[in-house]
Amino acid sequence: MSESNPKWVNDLKKVHDQLAIDESFKAELRCRLVQEGSTFEQTSHTRSKPKPRYWAWATAAAAVAAIVLLWSMLAEPAAPRVYAADLKAELRFDTVQQLGQEPSVSAAIHGDTTYYAVPGQGVYMQRGLSYERIAQGDATAIAISPTGKQLAYVSGHELFVWNAETKQTKLVIAAPSATVKLAAPVWSTDESKLAYERHEPAAGTIWEAQLKTGEQRFITKGAAPSYIPHAEKLMYDRAGRIYTKNLDSGKDELWAEGHSPAVSPDGSYVLYVRAAADSLQLEDAWIADLDRTTEQQVTHNEPTDAWENGELKEGAKQPYFTLQNLSWSNDGKEIALYQVTETNSTRRQLVRYMLSVHELAPEQVVGRAIEALIYRDERYAHSFFRYDPGYLKGTSPRQVGYTILNKSVDSKGKAVVTAAIDYSYQDPYYAVEKKQFTLTKSKDGYKIDEMKEMGSIRIADWSGEIVTTTEAEQKGDLIFKLEQVPQDDGWKNEGFANLVYRESASGKKIWFLVKQRQGEQSRLRLMSYEWNQGSFEKFGWLAGAEHSSMMILDGNGERAAIDVTREDNRADIAILSIDGTDTAPMYLSDKLQGPNYEEMGTRLWDGSMLSFYISVDGRDFFFKYNAAQ
Template sequence: MDDKIEKNLHELKEQIYVNKELKQDLRKTFAPKSKRRINLLRNPWISGLLAAAVFIAFYFSNSQPDHFVKASSLNITNSISFLDIGSGEVVAYSHQKGSLYVSLRDQGIFKYTNEGLTNLTKEVADSMSQSIIEDQLLFSQNGTIYILALQTKESKEIMKGTSDISYSQPTWKDKNTIYVTKNEGSKSEIVEINLKTMKETSETKGSSPIFAEKEKKLIFERDSQIFVKDIKNGEESLVDKGIDPAVSTDGAYISYVKNINGFDDVWIKDLNLKTVKKVSTNLPPRFENVKQGLYQYTLPIWSSNERSLYVLKQRQNDLNAPIQIMKISLNEKAISAEETVERYLQALIVRDDDYAKSMMEQPPEFITVSNPHQIGYDVISSKEKNGITTVTANVYWTYTANPYYKVGTYQFELKQEKSQYIIQNIAETESVEVTSGDFSNELYLVKDGGNKELLFSLTDIPKEFLQTDSVRISPLVISSDEKDVIFSLQEMAEKVGEPAGVTILKYDRDQKTFTEISRLEPKSNSESLVIEQMSLDSTGQYVVADVFSEPGFVPKTYLFDVVKGEKVDQFTGSHSLFWQNQKLIMQVMDENKSMLYEFDPKTNEKYKF
């Protein structure tokens, strides 16, 4: 029986998404190749998007301020990858009136909503306008320019390409005029088109036009350099070396991708060209001494209602790696030491070693492992002394599909350097563990690595909660006051194709009593449910359980109210990430598309991230 359990657990670990991703990260070797830039405008059919990527999830309000702030004074408040497409290729995208629009190869143009990706048209855009007039989105397809009416979802051809001439990268100048890139052979120029007369006027040599309406300035790319042209007097000024320019909604900043010594990064510059700042961190690959960054960045675009950037991100020299849409939020106010620790811990939870390392003074080679692994956190306090800020936080640990849970209290020492805090040292000061030790069916409480206190064993559980003799204690959590242990009983099918369920119970340490919270029943005689992990919210009221169903290893997420002893909700094709502000951040897979959502258990409402 033990061999059967271990075999099933091993198979489960191989199927669990996060662990598989981590194994690939740890083992992957980057073979040196010539740099191959992803240019979605010239090579729209990007191949090889695979399974959904791991996401970092932070949420902070970042609305547009009314006053101007120099680019060099803006601080990065977070960098999150929140949307990945697994069944299609991101060809183009745009952010308009608070919504993200994404064009997928062979599928069409979609709007990102609370319900996921909603299809607007089957037409596929290979470029989109970064501005919108009267709910009309400009896009290009195979050398022809179209207008998509967002309300009616109808598209209209406005400038048709030929076998010799193609048009792309449209952008609005005003409601009657657009700029586009006109390609004829190897020559590219930016032309102005009057939509009433369809008269075409040459503006300048180059591509990727973006118009700042208020300032009457045209930003564009020419020979891997970014320029700005004053439409009023015709003067052109060099912005910087780079590609893929975009302008913020308020017309204050230009964004672009710049490569320095093989490292792509996203930069922003004042439209008046006075100050500049790099807003991404591209680290070198782990296992090779190569002179190029780990990631390629393309098409940074500005949010329509926030001081934020969206950018496409993919690992270098790996066309099979997923392309993620990453959000970079900027703010005049620097993030605090507590917020820095929060971001660091969130990065650990979702196994983003690279982002976590960027916040450390001397990062180690590896900072995450498969098991045990972090599953939650709670920042408790902070204090400053002699220029060093010490942040105290609880970090919660679990072991995949096994009865182990730890609450570790850590002190993070941070020093402020310029406009950000850097973690200099991390030390564990206290710990509380609930463990079976050798994964037996006895649970122990261990404080600060000392003596073990027996909590209960499998034989102590009332028979009424045991559906079969083939059962083991599995993932669990303990309340902050250490009074209650919420744990799972995993049934083990003797043969492939036999049903197996999971029971969620609560053990009261004071009363030494067991209470059933919920019973997860298989839906058929051939379905087997396997619980992966559990986590508890900061109030101790809600617990979430991630479960896989066999065959097929379909992920499911169950949410329980521990106080009321009932199930609140459940989601299919999902996986929990962590709790934040008493809301659950979760990843939802929909037809191989992975998106990030925030779920409020008090209102039972789910919001797009």
């Protein structure tokens, strides 16, 4: 960020900006300077009386030139233009826990706040560790204003505006009849107007409403309106083509083939849908410069088995998805869209991409591929490979974490990355597989050319014994027994719960939960076992807990996150500090703000940041909690 200019620089700018440009004066000045120079050459050897008028002209010219030159040197250079083709779109995984079960149909993003429109339920707002339903009803479309102070949403045949500061809702538009439905609201840059669709029996039309006066006017036939910022223009689609309409003159200009245009907040880019010129007309999202200088494909559709009336249509193919409701975040750094797949049911997925100009390094590509599997998106994990790697996603056990162990370059100039991938599930079981990835770079960045197994270890509870196991689930070497685990005074160790295994330069270590009971009371105690030394260490405990379904450790081994069922049979996540003391757990349910949830589960540690989800009214909300704060 640049520092503010000194006062004298700002004063100089004012002088520069206030200088009137007099072309006749400039011409006369240029002429007189030339004449003065010529006269000086002719009389330079002759002493004569100076002519003050010429020196006045020269002094004025020098002052003007000095101001212009100095200001040009001080002015900050314009930032280089970033073309659409140079943007890097990186998928966000943390949007839904079970892919295809997204109940919302429209999303709006402003800063750290996300709004969701859910038909039959209303509008939800998520910010930080809070979530709430801000409007009830049959919400089908939403749009956040540029400042984030107002949210427009459609419910039934009416369009409402919710004020984020007063929390009040106002009806601003009602459909003229019960046969007309409203859709696709979009804000003007100054927030004084809303453009929207009317779905009428004869055709779809676009209208504009003045919010202050309530006046409405017809714009054109078409759909998907999107204002072009700082210009009296609107983009829209009609019959498979995208147009730009001048709102002052009413003139239309063809922009491109496609539909569903969404202009970026700064007016630089257009996110839109374009169909391929093939028999299936596979739809994909593209980002283009507003002036169509460059563009790039964002999604990558593909053919899949066709369905008809809930039954597979033998020998036929259909697109894997169609695209709906494209949108931008207010800062232009994120895009969102919905992928809809039709089989024997309708599956919907909200897909969000972060935009930047930075290319992923080889180790980041490997990390993102593993993270896609942790977030249960195998299809996206495959996009990081240059070949079909086959089935990757674990189920029981599943991927829960990873560590990049090494990165190098081989003799052929290819990048080589070694990673340890962690697997676990609700039974006392933990596995670590080491894999070597070879990558090469192309115009699309680094892609994985080869994945090679480099060894693995599996540890499990075998009837009260922690042992190694084989890939065929055969019992291996004994590590320690339950009766070897130290007991707390008055408590009895009754069995093992979840495990975590780590290797480091200092040796091998196992963290585990042991089930303890004292009369009618139960709890889970966190402990560790130094494999090389054969010693145990106690940490904190979870009072009243009898069952845990998952435990994951952060990368530094400083904290454990545990999916636990508490005494009231409520799902929760306990975070225990691993610092050698009996610290009390912190429960994430105490940090959340919102209505009761049905489900909660961990997903991934990223440093001290824990990603986790909850389920509310059939929708998953993902959160990030910074355990270091």
